[in-house]
Amino acid sequence: MDQFFSNVSIGFSVALLPENVFYCFVGAILGTVIGVLPGIGPITAIAILLPATYNLNPTTAVIMLCGMYYGATYGGSTTSILINTPGEASSAVTCLDGYQMAKQGRAKAALATAAIGSFFGGTVATVLLMLISPLVATLALKFAPPEYFALMVVALTMVSGLTTGSAVKGLVSTLLGLLLSMVGLDAQAGAQRFIFGMPELMEGIDFIVVAIGLFAISEMLMAAGVFKKVAPEVLKVKGSVWISWQDLKASFPAYVRSTALGFAIGALPGAGGTTSSFMSYVLEKKVSKHPEQFGHGAIEGVAGPETANNAAHQAALVPLMTLGIPTSGVTALLLGAFMMYGLQPGPLLFETNPEFVWGVFASMYVGNVILLILNLPLVNVFAKLLDLPGAVLYSMVIAFCILGVYGLRLSMFDVGLMLAFGIIGYFMRTYNYPMAPCLLALILGDLMEQNFRRSLALSAGNPAIFLTRPITVVLLLIAVLILFGPMVLGSWRNARARVAAEIEPEAG
Amino acid sequence: MSFDRGLSIGLFLFSSWALYLSITMPKTAIRQTVGPEVFPIVISLCLMLVSVALFVKTTREKAASARRSELPEGEREDRRTQALALIGIGVYVFAMEPLGYILATSLLCIYEAAVFETGHWVRNVLSGIGFGVVVYAIFVTFLDVLLPKGILGW
Numbered sequence: 001m002d003q004f005f006s007n008v009s010i011g012f013s014v015a016l017l018p019e020n021v022f023y024c025f026v027g028a029i030l031g032t033v034i035g036v037l038p039g040i041g042p043i044t045a046i047a048i049l050l051p052a053t054y055n056l057n058p059t060t061a062v063i064m065l066c067g068m069y070y071g072a073t074y075g076g077s078t079t080s081i082l083i084n085t086p087g088e089a090s091s092a093v094t095c096l097d098g099y100q101m102a103k104q105g106r107a108k109a110a111l112a113t114a115a116i117g118s119f120f121g122g123t124v125a126t127v128l129l130m131l132i133s134p135l136v137a138t139l140a141l142k143f144a145p146p147e148y149f150a151l152m153v154v155a156l157t158m159v160s161g162l163t164t165g166s167a168v169k170g171l172v173s174t175l176l177g178l179l180l181s182m183v184g185l186d187a188q189a190g191a192q193r194f195i196f197g198m199p200e201l202m203e204g205i206d207f208i209v210v211a212i213g214l215f216a217i218s219e220m221l222m223a224a225g226v227f228k229k230v231a232p233e234v235l236k237v238k239g240s241v242w243i244s245w246q247d248l249k250a251s252f253p254a255y256v257r258s259t260a261l262g263f264a265i266g267a268l269p270g271a272g273g274t275t276s277s278f279m280s281y282v283l284e285k286k287v288s289k290h291p292e293q294f295g296h297g298a299i300e301g302v303a304g305p306e307t308a309n310n311a312a313h314q315a316a317l318v319p320l321m322t323l324g325i326p327t328s329g330v331t332a333l334l335l336g337a338f339m340m341y342g343l344q345p346g347p348l349l350f351e352t353n354p355e356f357v358w359g360v361f362a363s364m365y366v367g368n369v370i371l372l373i374l375n376l377p378l379v380n381v382f383a384k385l386l387d388l389p390g391a392v393l394y395s396m397v398i399a400f401c402i403l404g405v406y407g408l409r410l411s412m413f414d415v416g417l418m419l420a421f422g423i424i425g426y427f428m429r430t431y432n433y434p435m436a437p438c439l440l441a442l443i444l445g446d447l448m449e450q451n452f453r454r455s456l457a458l459s460a461g462n463p464a465i466f467l468t469r470p471i472t473v474v475l476l477l478i479a480v481l482i483l484f485g486p487m488v489l490g491s492w493r494n495a496r497a498r499v500a501a502e503i504e505p506e507a508g
Numbered sequence: 509m510s511f512d513r514g515l516s517i518g519l520f521l522f523s524s525w526a527l528y529l530s531i532t533m534p535k536t537a538i539r540q541t542v543g544p545e546v547f548p549i550v551i552s553l554c555l556m557l558v559s560v561a562l563f564v565k566t567t568r569e570k571a572a573s574a575r576r577s578e579l580p581e582g583e584r585e586d587r588r589t590q591a592l593a594l595i596g597i598g599v600y601v602f603a604m605e606p607l608g609y610i611l612a613t614s615l616l617c618i619y620e621a622a623v624f625e626t627g628h629w630v631r632n633v634l635s636g637i638g639f640g641v642v643v644y645a646i647f648v649t650f651l652d653v654l655l656p657k658g659i660l661g662w
Contacts, residue, residue, distance in 0.1 A: 052651055168562050172519065175555040179526060179548070186544035189536040193544060194529060217597075224593040224624060225585030389628070392635045395620035398597065399613050399639060406604075407653050415601050419594070426590075431511050449547040456542040 004131060007358045011130075014359025015366050020063050023056065024363050027064035028370045031071020035087040036382045038079055040397055042072040042088060043329050043439075044216035047208050048404035050337055058341035059356050063363040065337055069330055070122055070313050070364065073273065074371045077114035077306050078382055081107060082237070090273030090309035093281045097294060097301030102237075104297050112243035113251045113299055114306040115375040120255040121307035122368040125263050125314035130361050136322040137347040143323075145454035146465050150475035152448045155325045157479040158269035159437045167483055169433045177438035180205050181445020188453065200413040207336045207443050209405050209414050213421025214428070214435045215329070216401045221426045223394055237380055251303035254284050258307035266312025267319060269327035273309035280308035314364065321345050321357060324447070329436035332443045339443075513566040519559035527552035592623045608658015614640035 014020060034045040046065055053061035076091030081098035094114065101110040143151070160170030183194045184204030195201040243251075258280040265276040284304035285294045294301050319325045324346035326332035338345050343356065350357055375382075405418045428435050459465035466472050530548035596619045604612040617636035621628070647653040 051653070052647075055651060166565075168558060168565055171558045172515075172555075172562065175551055175558060178551045179555065182548050182551070186536075189538045189540055189544045191533060191536045191544035193533065193548060194526070220593065221590050222585075224589045225587070389621075389625070389631065391621040391624035391628070392617075392632065394624050395617040395632075395636070396639050398593070398620050399617050399643070402597065402600065402604075402616075403613075403643065403647070406655075407647070410654060412601050412605060415597075415604075419597050419601065422597075423594070427511075431515075452547055452550075453540075453542040456546075457540070461541045 003134070007130060007134070007354070008362065010354055011358030011360075011362025014059060014355050015063070015362035020060055020359070020363060021366060023060050023064040024067045024367050025370055027067020028071040028074075028367050028374065031068040031073075032075035032371065032374060032382055033385060034068065035072035035075020035091070036078050036385050037388075037393065038083075038085050038087055041215060041219075042069050043211055043333055044219065044397075044401070045072070046330065046333050046337070047211040047216070048400050050208055050333075050340070051404055051407035053337075058338075058343055059359050061341060062334070062337065062343075062356070062360050063367075065334060066317075066360060066364065067367045067370075069334065070310060070367060071371055073306075073310050073313055074115065074118045074375050075382060076309075077118070077302070078111065078379060079386065081110045081114065081302070082383055083386060090277050090312070091306070092274065093277045093305045094302055096281070097296070097298050100295070100297035101299065101302065106297065106299075107237045109243055109247045109299060110302050111237065111379050112376060113247060113303045115372055115379075116243065116248070117251065117255050117258070117303045117307035118310045118375075119368050119372040121259045121262055121310035122314055122371075123365060124259045125266075125311035126361060126364040126368070128263055129314050129317055129364075130358075133318055133322050133357075133361075134350060136318060137350045140323050140347040143347075143471070144469075145451040145458065146469050146472045147475070149448060149451040149455055150466065150472040150479070151323060151325060152444055152451065154475050154479045154482070155269040155319070155327060156437065156441055156444065156448075157482045159327065159440055160434075161482045161486070166432070167486065170437050171483075173428070173433050173435065174437040174441045177210075177441025178445045178448070180210065180438075181442045182449070187446065187450070198413075200411060203409075205417065205442070206408055206414065207333070207439065208408055209418050210421050210442055211329075211333055211336075211439055212401045212405055213418040214425035214439065216397065217418060217422025218425030218429050218435075220394055220398055220401075221422060222429060223390075237383060242376065247299050250299050254280075254300040254303040255307045257283060257287070258304040259311045262308030262311030263315040265308075266315030267327070269319070269325070272316060272328040273312045276308040276312035277305035280304040317361075321349065321360075322347060324349075326440055326443065329439050332436070332440040336443045510566055512562060516559045516562035516566060519562065520556060523552045523555035523559060527556065589623055593620060596620050596623060604658075605656045606658060608660050609655035610640040610644050611658060611660055613643065 015024070030045065030049070031042065034040050034042060045068055049068070050065075053064065056064070072088050073090060076087035077094050077098065079085050079087040080091045080094035081102050084095050084099040086092040086095060098110045098114065101107065156174050157171075160174045161167040179194075181204075183201055185191070185202055186193055192202070258276075261280050261283060262273075262276040265279060266272060281294075281301060281304055284298075284300045285291045288294065288298065288300060290298070313330075316327050316331050319327050320331045320335060322345075324335065324344060326335045335345060343349065343353065401418065402415055405414050406412065408414060425435055427433075428438075455465055456463065466476060527549060530545050530552055533545040533548070536544065596616060600612060600616045607615075614636045617639050618632050621632040621636065644655055648655055
């Protein structure tokens with residue numbers, strides 16, 4: 001426990017530096033704005049703004065990016081409640097009861113419980129993050145290249161299997177991302193791979209180009225396709241937002257349950273904020289004395305999911321910081337950002353750069369307080385953003401996307417690539433191919449290959465090394481179960497159903 | 509043919525090509541236990557297998573690829589607007605460096621806003637020019653990012 005308080009003290013000594021508080025504030029505001037504006041998610045915003053953080057010191061830059069990451073979840077609930085459209089995916093379930101509450105004239109209570117729940121989930125999850133991370137990091141110090149390789153295989157298969165209903169589609173996305181990660185000069189031997197004589201590809205394909213193309217440009221294309229046919233109606237809120245004692249009493253148990261649930265789910269690859277918010281909704285409905293009120297304006301239906309998604313987003317930083325393994329699109333982007341600043345997340349980071357790790361963690365308390373203060377009295381100001389003309393907003397987002405990509409290497413070739421990935425992303429969205437696994441694989445690909453090659457170098461090229469080390473075997477078995485478990489289970493259920501159907505007429 | 513089935517065939521061909529490129533990759537002077545071609549070979553083979561799995565899956569399910577759309581039932585996406593939005597970015601790729609950031613970006617913003625919603629010209633022109641000038645000033649002055657000056661010369 002002494003160690004915990006010492007870490008907290010190191011963290012706050014960094015997080016409370018005026019520069020860091022300022023950028024945490026900027027990140028939190030930007031995050032909320034991004035969350036409020038439909039069509040711009042945290043992935044897009046972080047990818048666009050990443051080049052603008054080159055001049056900041058790494059700790060300050062990461063504090064700002066993390067502020068945007070969890071700030072977006074706060075803002076996401078505003079649009080769910082006021083226009084029945086989630087500002088970002090993990091706030092989708094909030095529409096069910098949040099919008100109903102707003103229609104019944106209880107928008108203030110819905111917005112307040114979402115903000116307080118987000119604060120509660122985010123803050124408690126940060127405490128858990130600080131308690132658990134050092135333990136995981138100590139365990140991870142025992143990992144050698146084969147274990148790391150197996151861990152990445154598990155992370156990628158989990159993300160492939162869990163992000164959509166189809167593991168095959170997830171795998172397609174993952175493998176394409178891995179192939180993309182190999183474009184350019186091989187780091188170990190200097191071989192040119194898949195560059196087709198184009199010098200622009202020598203340094204590889206930047207993850208920001210892919211992230212902005214897949215997520216932002218494809219979103220703009222989707223928006224262009226439906227823009228003239230879908231016009232949202234914004235419900236108005238007057239005065240500042242606060243919550244009655246009765247509503248708070250009704251929401252509190254949901255805050256506690258959903259924090260635990262969100263944190264547990266959020267640390268798993270592929271699950272994340274969206275899954276945890278849906279599961280929290282199901283849990284709250286199950287334990288409620290009045291489940292019939294869900295879908296008709298139950299406050300627990302807002303409190304639970306909004307708490308769970310914040311806790312989950314914080315929990316996703318456990319595998320990222322301790323193992324260097326991102327579990328979602330946004331954390332993959334954060335990993336890319338860390339690498340860009342010359343930081344390699346993982347167990348060693350806790351020893352080599354404690355000020356960075358604990359500073360970033362402590363900044364999350366600061367960020368959550370800022371977000372609560374911002375979101376309760378200023379929700380009307382943020383809601384005003386919804387009055388921005390969509391056409392102007394989208395045109396500026398497109399221009400920002402181009403600037404974000406061009407700013408990387410001042411190369412129009414990259415902008416062209418972004419456009420190509422935008423078209424690919426449009427088809428992936430349209431036909432339900434998840435995009436996050438592709439981004440994750442692209443960012444993890446290089447590390448994965450390095451660990452794969454180092455493992456084989458250790459065994460003089462014998463692949464049996466992956467089957468002779470206990471942790472590696474367990475991890476690879478988990479990956480196999482994730483991939484084939486649902487298929488085997490499905491076939492078994494079908495066979496049982498067939499047998500039951502055959503027996504029934506005979507018995508009859 | 510459904511999208512998924514067409515894609516599975518395309519992916520099989522693509523992964524075969526990637527496999528061929530990996531196998532025929534020129535050798536480097538540095539001798540290593542595991543060369544730079546091994547991982548691409550493994551991944552290409554995995555992609556071939558997954559493309560076969562996707563083909564089998566689409567054959568078994570026989571259902572047309574499920575499309576996701578935010579539109580009400582029966583409504584179709586506005587392909588013309590999508591194509592025009594794409595063309596705007598495509599033209600910008602070639603026009604930005606010769607025209608300069610401010611001019612090209614202002615024109616892009618005005619054009620894209622008009623593509624999304626016709627009319628509102630004054631609003632679109634003012635916001636487009638404002639965006640181009642303000643962003644240029646911020647990036648060049650505060651963030652030291654060099655953006656093309658082009659024909660305006662500033």
